[in-house]
Amino acid sequence: MIDRPPNHEVFALRYSSSAMRPPRINYSFPDSHAVDENLEFYVWAIRGGGRTVIVDTGFDEAVAGKRGWPLHRRVDEALSSIGVDAATTPDVVLTHLHLDHAGGTAMFPKARFHVQDREMAYCTGRCMCQGRLRTAFEVDHVVQMVRYVHGERVRFHDGTAEISPGISLHLAGGHTGGMQVVRVHTARGWVVLASDAAHFYNSLTYANPYPAAPSLAEALEALRLCEDLADSADHIVPGHDAQVMRRYPLIGGGADGVRLDLVPNVTDR
Structure with a gap:
């Protein structure tokens, strides 16, 4: 008899938003399906099997001010709204080290950070000699990650x-050298937190990745990987799509977020 992995609750918590952006900024191939879209910025929380795992840390006030992005609320405050204490969280998965995904690590003083080998090599290696590739990194975040290594x-x-029964990490590449996605077992099946392997639902539907990628070929393969890992297209959660907040049940109680382990609203497509 095969042991069934435990079911997990999965939360998407929104902490910032961008202005509307034209298709040429959001897609590698801005063809007929593409429309203006904004980026929603999320972190994710996984709870079940006796543990809590956070996926990404967002950014803080310093980055918000420097980049001119609104900060709806701090990530630790967002987590507190669902009963998670960032200050004592033991495990944080960093899907990659871009500033909007790894800019809030200081809010997790007790955490162990899960990172792909290739990501650390990428953001400290020769690719960072290219301004277009390093623009989404903050050097202070990279230096801090080196300090965490030491x-x-x-x-x-x-x-x-597999970092816990029912939670696994999968190297995707494409968007960064060591981009990884997270697969989670839930009551409705295997859900994939795509993060920036798939910015939008249209990225998946039309095989059209975000243009900022050192390898377009890997970015296309990363979309396919998400499809292979998830139980269906409805089990893939893009990293920045505003539709996530409309498709899934709201958490309520003042939390600006949704439950991804619950069945999505099929009428809001």
Whole structure:
């Protein structure tokens, strides 16, 4: 008899939003389906099997001010709204080290950070000599991650890794050298948190990745990987799509977020 992995609750918590952006900025191939879309900025929380795992840390006030982006609320405040204490969280998965995904690590002083080998090599290596590739990184965040390495607070992964029964990490590449996605077992099946492997639902529907990628070929393969890992297209959660907030049930109680382990609203497509 095969052991069934535990079911998990999965939350998407919105902490910032961008202005509307034209298709040429959001898609590698801005063809007939593409429309103006904004970016919603999320972090994700996974709860079940006796543990809580946070996926990405967002950015803080300093980055918001520097980049001119609104900060609806701090990520630790967003997590507190669902009963999660960032200050004591033991495990944080960093899908990649772009500033909007790894800019709030200081809010997690007890956490061990899960990072792909290739991501650390990418953001400290020769690719960072290219201004267009390093623009989404903040050097202070990268330096801080090196400090975490020396402080033995980073758990490196090389490809696929199960960090807990029902929670696994999968190297995708494409958007960054070591982009990873997270697969989670829920009551409705296997859900994939695509993060920036798929910015939008249209990225998946039309095989049309975000243009900021060191490897377009890997970015296209990353979309396919998400499809292979998820139980269906309705089980893939894009990293920045505003529709996520409309498709899934709201958490309520003042939390600006939704429950991804519950069945999405099929009428809001």
